[in-house]
Amino acid sequence: MVHMNSNEIKEELNRKGIKNTKAKSILLHILKNSHAPKDVSTLYEACSKITSVNLATIYRSLRQFNEKNIVQEFLSSDGVAQYEYIHQGAKSHPHFECESCRQVFCLGELQFDDALHFSNMAKKHKVNYINITLTGLCETCQETAQT
Numbered sequence: 674m675v676h677m678n679s680n681e682i683k684e685e686l687n688r689k690g691i692k693n694t695k696a697k698s699i700l701l702h703i704l705k706n707s708h709a710p711k712d713v714s715t716l717y718e719a720c721s722k723i724t725s726v727n728l729a730t731i732y733r734s735l736r737q738f739n740e741k742n743i744v745q746e747f748l749s750s751d752g753v754a755q756y757e758y759i760h761q762g763a764k765s766h767p768h769f770e771c772e773s774c775r776q777v778f779c780l781g782e783l784q785f786d787d788a789l790h791f792s793n794m795a796k797k798h799k800v801n802y803i804n805i806t807l808t809g810l811c812e813t814c815q816e817t818a819q820t
Contacts, residue, residue, distance in 0.1 A: 682698045686701065690741070691737055696730050696734065697734050699723050699724055700716060700735070701743065704743075705758045707757065710747070711755065712756070713728070713735065716756065743758065743759060744756045747768070747804050765788060766781060767780045767781075768807070770807070771808075772808055772809060772810060773810055773811070783805075791803050
């Protein structure tokens with residue numbers, strides 16, 4: 674596991690007005706160091722390896738993180754909630770979901786003109802967040818299908 678800077682995590686939770694618990698700090702650390710969105714069961718499994726935690730705590734913590742804009746939540750095509758950490762100054766970015774292995778990948782950030790284009794499509798609505806998911810076969814599953 675990547676070295677955890679507990680002071681940094683503790684400060685972030687305090688800044689957001691969230692009570693710092695071992696489970697929350699471990700969960701936040703896992704999310705901050707993930708390179709792709711994670712679902713609840715994956716996060717629960719990862720936290721369970723480090724500390725005693727129950728599923729309800731993971732759900733509650735993720736809901737709180739989402740409300741405080743620490744993580745963003747989106748639904749994969751099969752309706753499973755995925756969570757990813759919102760890095761400071763990060764822009765919206767699309768995701769790619771493999772229809773075969775169900776893995777979700779982060780794609781490059783939307784550039785200003787891209788975001789403006791999608792915002793303009795919403796006409797008079799106020800856009801707070803753009804969620805775009807491309808679906809298809811990932812590179813690994815394509816290769817497997819061809820052999």
